[in-house]
Amino acid sequence: MAEPLVIKESTKFDKCRGAFFAILMLLSAFLGCIYVLMPLAPLIFLNPRLYRRLVDRLVGFWLVMPSALMEYLFGVQLTITGDEIDHSRPAVIIMNHRTRLDWLYFWSALFRINPWLLTSEKISLKGILKYVPGAGWAMGSNAYMFLERSFENDSKRIDHLIEYYAKVGDNYQLLLFPEGTDKCPRATGRSKTFAEKKSITHYDYVLHPRISGFVHIIQKMRKENYIDHIYDVTIGFNDSIVQSEVDLITLGVAAKDVRFDIRKISINDLPTDDLELGLWLKNLWVEKEERLRKFYLQSADSRQLDKLPEAKTFDYVDFIPLIV
Helix, strand or coil, X not given: CCCCCECCCCCHHHHHHHHHHHHHHHHHHHXXXXXXXXXXXXXXXXXXXXXXXXXXXXXXXXXXXXXXXXXXXXXXXXXXXXXXXCCCCCEEEEECCCCCCHHHHHHHHHHHHCCCXXXXXXXXXXXXXXXXXXXHHHHHHCCCEEECCCHHHHHHHHHHHHHHHHHHCCCCEEEECCCCCCCCHHHHHHHHHHHHHHCCCCCCCCCCCCHHHHHHHHHHHHHCCCCCEEEEEEEEECCCECCCHHHHHXXXXXXXXXXXXXXXXXXXXXXXCXXXXXXXXXXXXXXXXXXXXXXXXXXXXXXXXXXXXXXXXXXXXXXXXXXX
16 A cells, blocks of 8 residues: 555546635635735734734634635545644644645644634745735735745744744744655655765655754744744545645645644753754654554555544534634
8 A cells, every 4th residue: 555646637627616716715815915904004013912913813714714615615524633732832833744735734624623723823834925916915914934945044034033923922833844845756856866865764755854944943932932842743645645736726626535643742852952853853754754654554444643542533523612
């Protein structure tokens, strides 16, 4: 057994569904920026904390829409096990990055765990995305962390944003993909070349994590006393894989059986030395590779991500009382 197939074809109905999703997402984001977020801009100078709180909530409420569309329009079903993510405490969330849609599936997972997480999660993502009309502007207003893959420049922006998070008075959970990009064929080829050059093991299910950015973020958050936990999230796909946002829109399909397992790790359990912290991440990714190997070696009708004995299962009915 191996990973499910990457979808390359779809029906005309599926393609219409993808176009509808794209138009609804981009148009609502664009209009929301113009008529909801921009009028709040004076608060940046008059009352920065109120501005931050209002934008966090408004964007978080909007995120309910793509979460719902993924489930009700595309039929995505989630299986979520592990530890609950605490929206009231600062943390870093790290996840393997199999597809460019992982963050979209994860929004649905956060809603199932606790809808308020949609208002407190921040994402580190490619800098070019901030130029997407509407959606990029909204992500910028929501203080997402745009990175350019130049550590010299990125480290300054990381420092600035973490200081901002700490000073504004709210607690956020920063989603970080340590691999730096999704595991597409091109990235997999580069990772294999890197492994051969360094005489290290080439992974089948993850990419080698980028150490410098992760270490810098953790140490800066420690310096600001702005981190309590790291949440290690593993994502796996049981039925199919859709690689990118472009495929989601042009093909109009998404994976329908997505699995998440979440493990909560106290920041006090992580090494304080930079080199040891980097080694800790490398070892975690070795473990993640083996966990995914075991997952995909199982038959499709019985696959389960391994979980700790005390792990919770977040059922679909769990979210109902939290909306009230």
